[in-house]
Amino acid sequence: MIHTFSCRVYYEDTDLAGIVYYANYLKFIERARTEWVRSQGVDQARLKEEQGIVFAVRRVEADYLHPAKFDDELTIETRVESLTGARIVLSQDVLRAGEKLFSAHVTLVAIGANGAPARLPAILRRPLH
Numbered sequence: 001m002i003h004t005f006s007c008r009v010y011y012e013d014t015d016l017a018g019i020v021y022y023a024n025y026l027k028f029i030e031r032a033r034t035e036w037v038r039s040q041g042v043d044q045a046r047l048k049e050e051q052g053i054v055f056a057v058r059r060v061e062a063d064y065l066h067p068a069k070f071d072d073e074l075t076i077e078t079r080v081e082s083l084t085g086a087r088i089v090l091s092q093d094v095l096r097a098g099e100k101l102f103s104a105h106v107t108l109v110a111i112g113a114n115g116a117p118a119r120l121p122a123i124l125r126r127p128l129h
Helices: 024-039 044-051
Strands: 002-008 054-064 073-083 087-096 099-111
Touching (some): 002 024, 024 054, 044 054
Antiparallel strands (some): 073 087
């Protein structure tokens, strides 16, 4: 399953040359991940409040292929690569009119209120497949 999220490049996202500053791609894929989790029926605020579990990025491997520019409309595609009891590996691509500009593999982990690794509750593992 591919989840898609759209956003536009604003002036604040760019550098003096009018291209997206490299770190802002991480913001774009973060927004897409948040919407992907929401689309799976997971309320992250409620998960934290009721079970003390939050998601944290453990690893990001990123490839910058082509620059996005001011006013581009971008589509971020999110796919589940693998899922274990406490870890989710996603692939995320940023596209402009079908052209891949940026690609990342992101490892998310579940952690408890004390910061230690936590097991994803079974109710979460099912919807995230």
